[in-house]
Amino acid sequence: MPQLGLLPRRxxxxxxxxxxxxxxxxxxxxxxxHGQVAEAVLTAQLKSDQEKPNFxxxxxxxxxxxxxxxxxxxxxxxxxxxxxxxxxxxxxLDTPAFELKEMLTEKCGENxxxxxxLKDQGGELLSLRYDLTVPFARYLAMNKLKKMKRYQxxxxxxxxxxxxxxxxxxxFCQCDFDIAGQFDPMIPDAECLxxxxxxxxxxxxxxxxxxxxxxxxxxxxxxxxxLAPEVADQIGDYVKCxxxxxxxEQMFQDPxxxxxxxxxEGLTDLKLLFEYLTLFGISEKISFDxxxxxxxxxxxxxxYEAVLLQTAAKAGEESLNVGSVAAGGRYDELVAMxxxxxxxxxxxxxxxGVERIFYIMEQKMKASGEKVRTTETQVxxxxxxxxxxxxxxKLIAELWDSGIKAEMLYKNNPKxxxxxxxxxxxxxxxxxxxxxxxxxxxxxxxRSVPSREEVAIKRENLVAEIQKRLSES
Amino acid sequence: MPQLGLLPRRxxxxxxxxxxxxxxxxxxxxxxxHGQVAEAVLTAQLKSDQEKPNFxxxxxxxxxxxxxxxxxxxxxxxxxxxxxxxxxxxxxLDTPAFELKEMLTEKCGENxxxxxxLKDQGGELLSLRYDLTVPFARYLAMNKLKKMKRYQxxxxxxxxxxxxxxxxxxxFCQCDFDIAGQFDPMIPDAECLxxxxxxxxxxxxxxxxxxxxxxxxxxxxxxxxxLAPEVADQIGDYVKCxxxxxxxEQMFQDPxxxxxxxxxEGLTDLKLLFEYLTLFGISEKISFDxxxxxxxxxxxxxxYEAVLLQTAAKAGEESLNVGSVAAGGRYDELVAMxxxxxxxxxxxxxxxGVERIFYIMEQKMKASGEKVRTTETQVxxxxxxxxxxxxxxKLIAELWDSGIKAEMLYKNNPKxxxxxxxxxxxxxxxxxxxxxxxxxxxxxxxRSVPSREEVAIKRENLVAEIQKRLSES
Numbered sequence: 020m021p022q023l024g025l026l027p028r029r030x031x032x033x034x035x036x037x038x039x040x041x042x043x044x045x046x047x048x049x050x051x052x053h054g055q056v057a058e059a060v061l062t063a064q065l066k067s068d069q070e071k072p073n074f075x076x077x078x079x080x081x082x083x084x085x086x087x088x089x090x091x092x093x094x095x096x097x098x099x100x101x102x103x104x105x106x107x108x109x110x111x112l113d114t115p116a117f118e119l120k121e122m123l124t125e126k127c128g129e130n131x132x133x134x135x136x137l138k139d140q141g142g143e144l145l146s147l148r149y150d151l152t153v154p155f156a157r158y159l160a161m162n163k164l165k166k167m168k169r170y171q172x173x174x175x176x177x178x179x180x181x182x183x184x185x186x187x188x189x190x191f192c193q194c195d196f197d198i199a200g201q202f203d204p205m206i207p208d209a210e211c212l213x214x215x216x217x218x219x220x221x222x223x224x225x226x227x228x229x230x231x232x233x234x235x236x237x238x239x240x241x242x243x244x245x246l247a248p249e250v251a252d253q254i255g256d257y258v259k260c261x262x263x264x265x266x267x268e269q270m271f272q273d274p275x276x277x278x279x280x281x282x283x284e285g286l287t288d289l290k291l292l293f294e295y296l297t298l299f300g301i302s303e304k305i306s307f308d309x310x311x312x313x314x315x316x317x318x319x320x321x322x323y324e325a326v327l328l329q330t331a332a333k334a335g336e337e338s339l340n341v342g343s344v345a346a347g348g349r350y351d352e353l354v355a356m357x358x359x360x361x362x363x364x365x366x367x368x369x370x371x372g373v374e375r376i377f378y379i380m381e382q383k384m385k386a387s388g389e390k391v392r393t394t395e396t397q398v399x400x401x402x403x404x405x406x407x408x409x410x411x412x413k414l415i416a417e418l419w420d421s422g423i424k425a426e427m428l429y430k431n432n433p434k435x436x437x438x439x440x441x442x443x444x445x446x447x448x449x450x451x452x453x454x455x456x457x458x459x460x461x462x463x464x465x466r467s468v469p470s471r472e473e474v475a476i477k478r479e480n481l482v483a484e485i486q487k488r489l490s491e492s
Numbered sequence: 493m494p495q496l497g498l499l500p501r502r503x504x505x506x507x508x509x510x511x512x513x514x515x516x517x518x519x520x521x522x523x524x525x526h527g528q529v530a531e532a533v534l535t536a537q538l539k540s541d542q543e544k545p546n547f548x549x550x551x552x553x554x555x556x557x558x559x560x561x562x563x564x565x566x567x568x569x570x571x572x573x574x575x576x577x578x579x580x581x582x583x584x585l586d587t588p589a590f591e592l593k594e595m596l597t598e599k600c601g602e603n604x605x606x607x608x609x610l611k612d613q614g615g616e617l618l619s620l621r622y623d624l625t626v627p628f629a630r631y632l633a634m635n636k637l638k639k640m641k642r643y644q645x646x647x648x649x650x651x652x653x654x655x656x657x658x659x660x661x662x663x664f665c666q667c668d669f670d671i672a673g674q675f676d677p678m679i680p681d682a683e684c685l686x687x688x689x690x691x692x693x694x695x696x697x698x699x700x701x702x703x704x705x706x707x708x709x710x711x712x713x714x715x716x717x718x719l720a721p722e723v724a725d726q727i728g729d730y731v732k733c734x735x736x737x738x739x740x741e742q743m744f745q746d747p748x749x750x751x752x753x754x755x756x757e758g759l760t761d762l763k764l765l766f767e768y769l770t771l772f773g774i775s776e777k778i779s780f781d782x783x784x785x786x787x788x789x790x791x792x793x794x795x796y797e798a799v800l801l802q803t804a805a806k807a808g809e810e811s812l813n814v815g816s817v818a819a820g821g822r823y824d825e826l827v828a829m830x831x832x833x834x835x836x837x838x839x840x841x842x843x844x845g846v847e848r849i850f851y852i853m854e855q856k857m858k859a860s861g862e863k864v865r866t867t868e869t870q871v872x873x874x875x876x877x878x879x880x881x882x883x884x885x886k887l888i889a890e891l892w893d894s895g896i897k898a899e900m901l902y903k904n905n906p907k908x909x910x911x912x913x914x915x916x917x918x919x920x921x922x923x924x925x926x927x928x929x930x931x932x933x934x935x936x937x938x939r940s941v942p943s944r945e946e947v948a949i950k951r952e953n954l955v956a957e958i959q960k961r962l963s964e965s
Contacts, residue, residue: 074594076634076830079618082588084631087642090584106892108899110866111563115555115663116589116620116647121547137620138609140651145552147589147610158557161549169560174589178613190588202902206881210902217892298885300893357549393583412682412771419579419690420773426581429675429683 081179081189087393092380093192093373096222097172100194100371103218104170107210109196112169114154116176120144122157125356133177147176151195152317152350152368159199159364160357166200166364188374197368199354204288208321208349209295211369215325215345216301218371224344224379226328229304232311233321264293264302292321321367322348327379344372390446397489398449400427401438408432410453414463414481418451421482423489442468448492449485554652554662560866565853566665566846569695570645573667573844576691577643580683582669585642587627593617595630598829606650620649624668625790625823625841632672632837633830639673639837661847670841672827677761681794681822682768684842688798688818689774691844697817697852699801702777705784706794737766737775765794794840795821800852817845863919870962871922873900874911881905883926887936891924894955896962915941921965922958 078084085093123134123146135147148154151171159167172194179187196214198207212229219227271286289307296302311324325345347369354364384391400415408431418425426447428438435452442450452464452473462475465484476484551557558566596607596619608620621627624644632640645667652660669687671680685702692700744759762780769775784797798818820842827837857864873888881904891898899920901911908925915923925937925946935948938957949957 074592076595076630076832077592078588078630078634079590079592079616082590084588084634085584085586087583087585090586093586094584105868106895106897108867108869108897110560111558111567112560113558113563113566115551115557116649117552117555117663119547119550119552122549136611136613138611140609143552157549157551161551161557176589190590198902200902203904206885206902209885213889213892294882295885298882299889359549394581395578396581408679409767409771412679412768416686416772419686422579424579424581429671429673429679431676 079189081187083188083190088391089377089381091391091393092384093377096373096376096380097192097194099221100218100373101170101172103214103221104194104196106217107168107196107214109168109170112155112158112171113173114148114151114158114171116174117145117147118154118157120146122357123148123153133179135176135178149177150175151193151370152197153353155195155197155199155368156317156350156353156364156366157357159354159366164199164364168196168198168200170194170196191374194371194373195368197366199364199366201365205291205295207367209292209299211347211367212296212305212323213299213301215323215347215369215371216299216304219325219327219345222376222380224327224376227304227325227344228306228328229323229325229345230308230311231305231321231323232308264290264297317350317353318348319351320349322346323369344375346370346372392446394426394445394447395424396426396445396447397424398426398451398485399438399442399447400425401435401442401450401452402433403435403452403454405432407453410458414451414453417482418485421486423482423485439468449488451481451485552662554660556661556663561864562850562854564864564866565857566850569846569849569853570665570667572694573691573846574643574645576687576694577667577669579690580641580669580687582641582643585628585631585644586646587621587624587631587644589647590618590620591627591630593619595830596621596626606652608649608651622650623648624666624843625670626826628668628670628672628841629790629823629826629837629839630830632827632839637672637837641669641671641673643667643669664847667844667846668841670839672837672839674838678764678768681840682765682772684820684840685769685778685796686772686774688796688820688842688844689772689777692798692800692818695849695853697800697849700777700798700817701779701801702796702798702818703781703784704778704794704796705781737763737770790823790826791821792824793822795819796842817848819843819845865919867899867918867920868897869899869918869920870897871899871924871958872911872915872920873898874908874915874923874925875906876908876925876927878905880926883931887924887926890955891958894959896955896958912941922961924954924958 117137120134120136121144134149137145137147151173155169155171158164172192174190175193176190179189196211198210200207212231215229271290293302293305296305305323311322323346324343326343347367349365349367351363351365354366355361358364398418400411400418402411411427415425415427426445428441439450441447448468450466450468452466454464457463457475460475461478463478463481464473465476465481465488466473590610593607593609594617607622610618610620624646628642628644631637645665647663648666649663652662669684671683673680685704688702744763766775766778769778778796784795796819797816799816820840822838822840824836824838827839828834831837871891873884873891875884884900888898888900899918901914912923914920921941923939923941925939927937930936930948933948934951936951936954937946938949938954938961939946
């Protein structure tokens with residue numbers, strides 16, 4: 020076990036005690052209170068010196084670390100998702116990881132059991148957010164905002180029960196896009212569906228389908244009209260098998276509907292939506308399916324869920340997680356639940372299930388066998404001789420100060436081969452080499468790792484030359 | 493209050509009930525279990541229809557939302573910080589927001605009281621992380637990693653007591669950079685100090701100073717040698733007033749030290765560090781100050797804290813938060829506390845206190861009065877006539893599909909003036925205008941918002957022209 024960490028301490032104590040001529044009086048006056056601090060520090064110190072862990076080192080059930088390799092994949096995906104949200108004019112928003120418990124509990128109906136509560140340590144009762152939609156509604160009501168187009172990326176937490184937790188995570192990332200405000204019907208709804216299509220196409224996850232339903236229709240039929248749900252499902256199937264627009268046309272021709280004012284209004288909305296989806300060129304991606312029901316209770320009107328068609332089969336151990344990679348819908352009454360006067364702010368939005376997408380992308384990359392770089396280092400500072408640490412430090416500081424991504428080994432006298440191997444393993448494209456010869460001639464050797472070509476460059480031109488090479492590559 | 497959300501529901505119920513011919517038998521068989529679902533949905537539905545909040549809408553004490561304006565500032569800062577970490581070859585890492593309680597409690601000594609525990613809902617006892625260092629050490633030990641240079645950006649949570657909570661947040665963001673591994677002395681330590689300087693200079697926060705101390709020296713003197721701490725502080729002052737390197741030189745000339753082996757070892761380390769800091773060109777930013785003590789117990793050896801000199805005075809209501817914007821140090825024994833065999837992995841790192849920096853940057857921007865764009869929209873799709881929604885939708889989809897950031901109003905027939913005002917308010921540089929005239933001639937009008945110049949462009953050349961203009965600007 021390296022003792023290096025301990026030496027300076029002993030050394031320093033001696034070092035400074037030598038310098039010491041304590042004025043007595045002060046000692047006595049102050050010693051007491053400081054003594055306690057000293058004790059605390061000492062205890063902690065001794066503990067950390069001797070302690071062996073009396074527990075198994077692990078992380079909470081349903082959570083995971085993300086390694087550097089995974090971070091690279093995740094950032095690639097998140098950048099893609101967020102840039103799509105920004106392409107559609109969304110503003111960013113961030114809310115706390117936890118909210119007052121009462122802000123969350125009333126809103127999620129069936130999902131009560133899934134909420135992580137914080138321990139009552141005196142003060143407020145808090146819970147971790149289980150989605151980004153309820154906090155968004157709370158934000159709108161709290162700030163009396165009547166319209167907002169926002170995106171939010173963040174972690175959410177759900178206490179998935181062990182049985183269904185398999186293949187799911189209790190901490191997971193959500194990417195949400197929502198349009199709040201009173202607008203002409205179906206235009207924002209159509210844009211949300213367009214966004215899902217853009218993201219899933221852009222990520223090249225294979226063929227996908229968006230199943231669309233109408234929460235209130237299902238609810239009205241099941242709860243209010245007291246009809247058996249499988250009948251609703253029958254309609255769902257009936258509707259589904261007729262696909263999108265053709266169905267609407269057919270309904271219009273059905274006198275039972277066309278003669279009913281409210282039925283006509285409903286029909287008009289559905290027709291509008293499909294019309295807009297056609298103009299967006301995505302109508303064939305949408306399938307109307309009344310059997311679809313979403314977990315959270317706050318939805319009203321249209322709801323949708325995107326499933327992957329090809330990869331669904333390959334899901335393997337995540338079989339329980341198959342398919343659904345994006346979902347959302349309209350929730351016109353959620354904001355009103357936070358507003359003292361119950362003022363409504365109609366909302367429609369979507370959430371990208373990035374964890375599932377991460378999993379698929381990771382599998383793809385593993386399959387393709389391509390090596391992922393976990394650093395972005397552009398230049399490595401090396402030396403073939405001993406006693407060139409000072410030169411390397413001066414050189415690398417110059418590179419850093421010029422904005423160049425540079426690394427070196429934290430050794431006084433590393434072997435050249437070790438340094439070059441490091442570059443090849445890490446995929447660093449350029450090496451600058453400084454040795455006696457170069458120093459004499461006032462040059463630096465610049466080596467291309469892939470081609471192994473080396474050229475001597477005047478010390479003062481080095482940064483410019485590196486920047487030139489990097490801009491070219 | 494807009495009733496629009498309700499109409500389609502009623503309409504749809506009618507619409508679909510018309511299509512219904514329920515097969516009796518099935519009804520009876522299934523009705524029961526579905527009845528409950530129906531009930532649940534109905535309850536939730538009625539609630540959301542009628543409920544007025546019986547509570548004040550607010551967020552937890554010590555937390556805050558970040559508005560779109562704030563997000564813009566935060567992202568600017570975080571990008572700067574992370575790009576510096578990457579410039580120094582760090583890999584990304586992410587760990588869960590909460591850990592097993594026992595993983596955190598033993599490590600933070602004095603800070604016990606600051607930990608947020610999760611409620612025991614059956615299963616593991618969990619706590620929210622209070623920093624990113626302990627989870628990093630846990631990650632290294634769990635994965636048996638002997639070396640790693642990683643950065644992590646994430647939220648941490650501390651139950652600051654009300655008295656000191658003023659001006660502080662209980663949820664705040666940390667940006668950490670750490671170097672784990674057994675290396676030649678003081679090289680990684682020097683790089684950490686270099687990184688702090690690069691970031692604080694890069695953010696142009698005004699003049700700053702890094703106060704450096706040696707935790708174990710202070711501890712040894714106070715606890716082990718039983719010397720009164722104010723004496724240690726005297727040395728601190730003594731040391732401080734002599735500044736950096738000059739002090740070391742002076743110590744070397746002091747026979748009481750130069751004749752003591754361990755003292756010489758300690759001196760050599762300090763001299764080395766200052767030597768490296770000089771090569772990095774930052775030695776004058778560092779002041780040795782033994783009076784500095786850091787809150788967390790896991791530090792060993794060198795510790796440091798960066799304070800802003802100019803803005804400290806202006807701190808205003810955040811007076812308790814004055815100064816410290818970055819801190820860190822060496823913690824050679826933390827990883828061993830997670831390792832079954834107690835194997836050591838020496839570590840040194842730093843943490844950027846971004847909340848404080850956000851505050852300063854926000855004040856600067858307010859003072860400068862510059863208007864911050866909260867969206868990145870490049871093109872707005874407008875029309876001067878009625879009944880051009882379809883054309884606008886087709887057009888905007890074409891722009892989105894070409895990767896152009898585009899917006900339009902979600903109205904069937906918006907006024908042209910309203911549309912142009914929106915562009916000016918939101919700082920959108922380009923407007924495409926489609927009307928009858930343009931449609932006849934097969935062109936689109938492209939308008940520059942700043943100059944108000946308009947040119948007609950062939951419909952088929954529009955995207956190319958827009959991309960050309962955007963690449964030029």
